[in-house]
Amino acid sequence: MQLVTTRQLLVGLLVVLVSATPLFFIGGPDGVSPPLYQALWDCGHILFFAFLGAAIHLLLSLRQSALTLPLVVGWSLAVLFAGGLIELAQGYVGRNADWQDVFNNLVGLWLGMAWIRPERVHWRWRLPVLLLMIPSLMPVVVSALVQWQQARTFPLLAGFESSLELQRINGRVEISPEHFIQGEHALKVSLGGTGYSGAHVKLFQGDWSVYAVLAMELYNPGATPLSMTLRISDRQHERGEQAYNDRFNRSLVLLPGWNRIRIPVKDIRKAPAKRQMNLGEIHRIGIFATRLPAPAVVYWDNLRLE
Incomplete structure (x- = not known):
């Protein structure tokens, strides 16, 4: 048997x-x-x-x-x-x-x-x-x-308090206690080089459509304004040709000290040229600079929906 x-x-x-x-x-x-x-x-x-x-x-x-x-x-x-x-x-x-x-x-x-x-x-x-x-x-x-x-912290998308969050961030970054607006840490982003440099937070959960504003704080420790670009994309964009006009892009000028950034969610939804952004499948938020004359640093904190 x-x-x-x-x-x-x-x-x-x-x-x-x-x-x-x-x-x-x-x-x-x-x-x-x-x-x-x-x-x-x-x-x-x-x-x-x-x-x-x-x-x-x-x-x-x-x-x-x-x-x-x-x-x-x-x-x-x-x-x-x-x-x-x-x-x-x-x-x-x-x-x-x-x-x-x-x-x-x-x-x-x-x-x-x-x-x-x-x-x-x-x-x-x-x-x-x-x-x-x-x-x-x-x-x-x-x-x-x-x-x-x-899931536990939503609608806080990233507080940059734990090294666990680095699992979903690309770039020359570290969790830093130097400059923060909430909690006890922020994300220190090192910028430099002749091309693009910055940080990308990926793999978001939750539906953004019930919120009005995407908000965050960025700290520029330098003595002069710093030009950067904010980009936001959904999974459809990431799986496609990733065309520039198929995502949200906005130029930022970060003055010395803290900069409060507030983006209407409706602007994000309408950003792609030929469709609407899927607010239930946002995949990536990035900040980056191009062709900086010298290395720089920016601190990113309190990425959230309101």
Whole structure:
């Protein structure tokens, strides 16, 4: 009876593996998907190769063979090679190669081998496999915390109080206690270079349509005015050609000291030339400068809806 059950489980695992293989090349999140979705999708590598490791161990059980160290090493090398080929191939189908996925593949393989028949594997091998899952699962934990923090503080879009917020910010930035308007910190943005420089806050949640104003404070510690541009875009813009006239753009002149910026939400909605901005899917807010004659710094704080 146990033999039949093992065979049925093996067949089920093989069906799942064959069905899931195309997902390495089609479907899944893109560059503007929520980080939690991305992190959970990446954990699919662990699940897929855990099924593979479990299938290998069950097949050995049916053949009355033991799971030996040479077998584990051999299959690990095979998965390492196959995982590398998968990541390289993904670069040709519009997906980004991520070598963390190769590590996840190995962890999944070992997890399936060690835990499908735990009575046949000593605990000193099973426990390290669980510990190896920690770095693979940390992106899920961090992304969940960032998403929870956003939902908890909305309509405050970014208070720049926690290093967690840096997970959704691009640019030469740091959380700074030097100049702030609320809380105890602000975002210090370093500007400079011959091209564009600034900061972008991404991956917003919530519907802006029920609010009247997007507000923020910017502090210019310099002695002269600083010219910058504020840009806002939704997911449709980010997934398209990202044309300049398909998003909100506004020139700012930051005087020395604090500058209070208030943008009517209706102006943001009407900004794209051929459509309306989707206020339920705002993806990015950025401030940037171009061709500055010398490096500069600006402090960004209290990004919110009112």
